[in-house]
Amino acid sequence: AVTLRDLPAVKLHPMWQGPLVVPGGDRQSPIDIVVRKSVFDSELKPLVTDYDPQTCQQIWNNGYSFLVEYDDTTDKSTLKGGPLQDKFRLCQFHFHWGESNAWGSEHTVDRRLFPAELHLVHWNSDKYSLFEEAVMEDNGLAVIGVFLKVGRRHEGLQKLVDALPAIRHKGSVVEFTRFDPACLLPTNTEDYWTYHGSLTTPPLTESVTWIVMKQHIEVSHDQLAVFRSLLFTSAEEEVQKSMVNNFRVQQPLCGRSVRSSFT
Ligand SMILES: NS(=O)(=O)c1ccc2oc(=S)[nH]c2c1
Numbered sequence: 001a002v003t004l005r006d007l008p009a010v011k012l013h014p015m016w017q018g019p020l021v022v023p024g025g026d027r028q029s030p031i032d033i034v035v036r037k038s039v040f041d042s043e044l045k046p047l048v049t050d051y052d053p054q055t056c057q058q059i060w061n062n063g064y065s066f067l068v069e070y071d072d073t074t075d076k077s078t079l080k081g082g083p084l085q086d087k088f089r090l091c092q093f094h095f096h097w098g099e100s101n102a103w104g105s106e107h108t109v110d111r112r113l114f115p116a117e118l119h120l121v122h123w124n125s126d127k128y129s130l131f132e133e134a135v136m137e138d139n140g141l142a143v144i145g146v147f148l149k150v151g152r153r154h155e156g157l158q159k160l161v162d163a164l165p166a167i168r169h170k171g172s173v174v175e176f177t178r179f180d181p182a183c184l185l186p187t188n189t190e191d192y193w194t195y196h197g198s199l200t201t202p203p204l205t206e207s208v209t210w211i212v213m214k215q216h217i218e219v220s221h222d223q224l225a226v227f228r229s230l231l232f233t234s235a236e237e238e239v240q241k242s243m244v245n246n247f248r249v250q251q252p253l254c255g256r257s258v259r260s261s262f263t
């Protein structure tokens, strides 16, 4: 398998060339999950997701990834259970991917890279009233990470793939409704690793309880190729840049332990 060390000198987007380590940051993300060093915690419960597809609103290209955004003004699409004590509201999901199928994920498992990684982003609606507030707080966010592997076509993903040509450029947005993000979760939602980390894009705040699923999902080569047809750049810019390798370099563990919900 390809490991980060084998990567050719991948030219990273200016955004990820930036602060490789946040000053004073001792719980940054992403990290490599060393399976044999993870600690089984029998208190960890299965994830409980309750997503309402009616809360799906739009899909847009923010110049780093593409986001599918949900109405998070009520507790209609929520995450609880797992390592969480509170109820968290789904606000968006997005992906990170590479220019080739050999790399693209942000987290790795025993240095194993995946071609892409899905992030389902939730904020603590028991303690805060807005995402913008929660993003600055210790246990403000919960992000579910799901690895993507190239294989069978993912039928649920296709509706999203078909919408991408309409948001090729940075800043473009289209209406996107009735999409159930639960279809992107693996069948096994009991087995995961969890650790305290950060956002992997600015503002890189250390407010995330990460929940990285052990089981990956499969998407087809062609579906992933459409992700790579997106652009980092807006329509006005003269030089167009393909949206690929939008992952952050891995961060020091700084003594953190990663817990597992399974043995
Ligand atoms: N890539 S990620 O860590 O899941 C993530 C999630 C939510 C975010 O909101 C801002 S702003 N940057 C973000 C990064």
Ligand SMILES: [Zn+2]
Binding pocket: 094, 095, 096, 119, 200
């Ligand atoms: Zn992300």
